[in-house]
Amino acid sequence: MPPFLYLFLGALAIVSALGVVAQRNPIHSLLSLISTLLIIAIFFIAEDAVVVGFLQIIVYAGAIMVLFLFVIWLLNLQAEIGPTGHVVLKVFGSLGAAALATELFLFLGAPHLEVKIFHQPAGYGSLASLANTLFTDYLVSFEVTSVLLLAAVVGSVALARRIPNETGEGSSDPRAAGLIRDAAAATAATSRRAQG
């Protein structure tokens, strides 16, 4: 990746990451988060980790962010109109931010920091090499993770299952009930997709 493109995309990633926390509207924050994830995916792809980059787009930007969107819709989150949060939180938050900034500054200022350029072997980051590593060196952890995810899916389905009488009957507005049903079905669908 040419240096100017690297700097431009890096700056864009930082700006959109700041947008996630700085914006008042949750949907705007979500879109900022999506753009941050997409830019990071571009970095992955530029560094030859093509599969990781595309998986980042498919899983994070494409599936998990849709889940976030549904949660925002379901909870009907509105834009914050004024400052929120307790004073104590703000004090500790600023202290934490200051500590992090100092740490980063000290780390970057260290004289022994040097840039190393690694030349990866051919085929590095391709699906074939990833699959080889996954199904030989890390086979057991890979399979165990899949069982864990399956347990999570079963658990979420068990939690989301409701007694038939309660579904949508409690709401006074039938349209709202329909909306909630649609959104609940879609949320379940998304979470299944995100985990599969």
Added chain:
Amino acid sequence: MTVELIAGAIKAILMIFIGLQLAIFLLYFERKGSALIQDRIGSNRASITGLGKRLGLPNLGIINTLIADPVKLFTKEDFIPDGADKFLHTLAPFLALFPVMITFVIIPFGDTISIGGRVFDLQATNLNAGALYLLATLGLGVYGVAIAGWASNNRWSLLGGIRATAQMISYELAMGLAIVSVVMTFGTLNLQEIVRGQGGVWFGFLPRWGIFMQPLAFILLLTAGAAESKRVPFDLPESESELILGYFTEYSGGKQAVFMLTDLAEQALIAMLLTTFFLGGWQVPWLMRDGFHFPGGAFLSVPALAVSLLGIVAFLVKVLALCIFLGLVRWTLPRFRYDQLMKLGWKGLVPLGLFNVMVTAFVIVATGSVQ
């Protein structure tokens, strides 16, 4: 290097141009073709100076559908409703169109062609992880409609947006499974290699197309693709009898046209994907690099340039045929109910897709055709 860059740019623009032309054809077919199917006359009024009528030519409605309507749409007031999120309301149509447009560049539309001693691959970008790129860009198509529904500050729009999002993410899974089984069959994620793998014949006459190896995956991708492009019978997000126009109720003028264009372009994209994965892409039956090898031993020599061009023509013919087929489906089947849609997606297509992947894996292991 420069020549490759320029060639790549030309190929990408060409591919997007083909996609847009197909969308325009689909727009025309939607108006006049539907009239043909339903035994109506269809649009036949607009005419420039009445020249065609004086010459005794039938009015095919081309001026109506391809000039009058778009000009009307693009010169209409671009209205943003009160209380809408102005920025996102404007951004949404382009968020919807962008992923479809960038997916066109991955489709191989021909074999290599040699011009002036240089060999060009007739595919805008030959990515090794092509199928992953495809899934990534298709996954991003959700945001345009979701944001459009939300930013309009209208309940019908929001309902349409929610329906569209739920439908698209549900059918994407079936689509992914269909693509996975094709990828397993050909042992590559590279779309050009998948098309190359469909060259040759079985039993001396049957082309080695994907549809004969993966018939179930073809049906899955066809169904899921029709659902992804949100056309009848899967047009619940914009079912006009329930939701006015769904997620783009509050759009007018050019932005509404962009949404319509997105759906049509997506339909063209689905036709291209089906062609690439299952109908042999640019492969012409019995045509090798040196000429036709007809079943029965007859041989017809064809020059190399003509072989390349025939490949492009074959690709376009197949895509056009599938586009017409999708249009016919649109005007034949009634719309699903929402629960039927979800049942078909989650209880029908996804288990079938998993089954197909499993069978494919068994066959690959049993026949030892894995590399």
